[in-house]
Amino acid sequence: MPEHCDRLIDYISGELNEEEKRAFEDHLKECSECREEVEEMESIMKDLPFAAEPVDPPEGMKNRVLGSVFEEEQTEPGTVSEDVEQPYEDDKIASLTTHKQGKRVRKPWTALLAAGLLLSVSGNVYTLLNEENEGTDPVVESIDEVMKKVTLSGQQNGTASASIIKQQEDRTLVVEAEQLNQLQGEEVYQVWLINGETPHRAGSFVTNQNGEGAVAFSLEKLKDQGDFDTIAITKEPDATSETPRGDIVLSSKL
Amino acid sequence: MKERDYDLYQKILTGDKHALEKIYDKYEKLLYSFAYKTCGHREMSEEVMQEVFMKIWTQKATYDETKGKFSSWIITIARYTAIDVLRKKENQNYALDEEWDAPNEKEPSVEDLVEWKERGSMIREAMKQLPKEQKKIIMLFYFKGLTQQRIAENLDISLGTVKSRIRLALKRLKKELAIIEEKGGVSDA
Structure with a gap:
């Protein structure tokens, strides 16, 4: 030849x-x-x-991708997602269930720059999940501080950790759970912060197929509720419970 | 009436976010599935998606009609991006274990790209007819984007064998595809 x-x-x-x-x-x-x-x-x-066999894209990918793409040309913060649906719910629940493996791939998260709070929270979740690597490859520069960290346990399957992170004047609760029983229908896992006899909603999440789930919750709206003595996770029939309707799955004193 | 890709692309150039969103919606599943075939990893595939649309939005990649169909162009961008993302990861070894084995995913739904639906099932059927080593070489060469040198090292064959195997595999695939096309496509049975 x-x-x-x-x-x-x-x-x-x-x-x-x-x-x-x-x-x-x-x-x-x-x-x-x-x-x-x-x-x-x-x-x-x-x-x-x-x-290529059709694969369903992960939930919320469009918002994350277009959010960060549009951000590229944006100069004013806060206008990032004007043309795409807001990816976040009002009470700043960010379900991390589909992204828990995202240890090294951080770029998709830059969409979250739009919400400074969440960015910082995801950074901390990252840190919490990878404590052995702490400091070697920080996600974002952050002066956040973990004020408190507890491990939740219960009679049933599952464990969870909860951290309260201080970011400037704001406090955020981050809960990360694993080995939980699967949910059915509209069921959710609801996090509660309890002050004496009074429970307060503090974020809800669903689990992925591995029984893992996570939620970040801004404590701003609860800042006038005094000190909480207990954190608990219950299984609720849907995400609307104002007081616990299901049994406590995991809990810890704070 | 549906806007043509090219018209949408022209609007993207003027900074029209809705136009980019429309292109995104149209190609999301195809490009994601393709990236997934290459990377075999969900987060990496999402990273690919982000880079592809970033390149289009910031005009690091530009399209004009002399480059052929818009769909071919955007797929090419996705392919190079996916290979690039995959290469950046230090450890590719897991990728080498990947056989062609098609997961039993459902066929694309009707709203997906017609071209994908039509061609996809035929090509997958044609791939099935190839001997294992030819399937593997296409997987490594095309989807994983390995250099011939790396393929040679990993399969422990000579560079010459890599070249001839790629050549034979592609020719065989073409032939099998022609046979299927002649039969009028893949039956639904």
Whole structure:
């Protein structure tokens, strides 16, 4: 096989440098055999992407992707998501269930820059999940401080950790749970902060197929409720319970 | 009436977010599935999506009609991005264990790209007809984007064998595809 013809696979796989590529393209003008073969190879390669089996994109990907893309040109904070649905619920619940494996891939989270609070929280979740790597690869520069961290336990399956993080003047509760029983229908796991006899809603979450779930909750709206002595997680029939309707799954003194 | 990709793209160039959103909606599932085929990892695939749309929005990648169909162009961007993302990860070894084995995912729904629906099932069917080593070489060469050198090292075969195997695999795939097309596509049975 002539020398040039030998480069055909290198050419279609993009392994030639600019000079080599030009030389091969010159060769193509003269060698009809190679030309046909390149066309043949390229036509089949053009079809190959369609061989990918359909995979459902993760929930909320559109908001995360477009949110951070649009942010690229934004100068004013707070206008990031004007053209896409707001990815966050009012009480700043961010379900981390689909992203728990995101240890090294941080870029999709930059969408969350839109919400400074959540960004900082996800950074802390990252830190909490990867304590052994602490300091080597911080997600974001942050002066957040973990004020309190407790481990929740109970009679049933599952464990959880809860941290209260202080970010400037705001406090955020971050709960991360695993090995929980699967939910059904509209059921959710609801986090409660309890002051004496009075429970306060402090975020809800659903679990992924591995029984893992997490939630970040801003404590701003509870700041006038005094000190909490207990944190508990219950299984509720839906996300609207104002007081616990289900049994306590996990709890801890604060 | 549905706007053409090209018209939408022109609007993207003027900073029209809705136009980018429309393109996103149209290609989300195809590009994500394709990225997933390459990366085999959900977070990485999402990273690919973000980089692809970032490149389009910031015009680091630009399209004009001389480059052929918009769909082919955006897929090409996705492919290079996915390969790039995959290469950046230090440890690719897990990827090498990947066989072609198609998971039993459901076929694309009707609202998905017609082209994908039509071509996809035929190509997957054609892939099934290939000998195992040819399937593997297409997986590594095309989807995983490994260099021929790396393929040679990993499969412990010579560079010459890599080249000829890629060549044979693609030719065989083309042939099998032609047979399926002749039969009028893949039956639903």
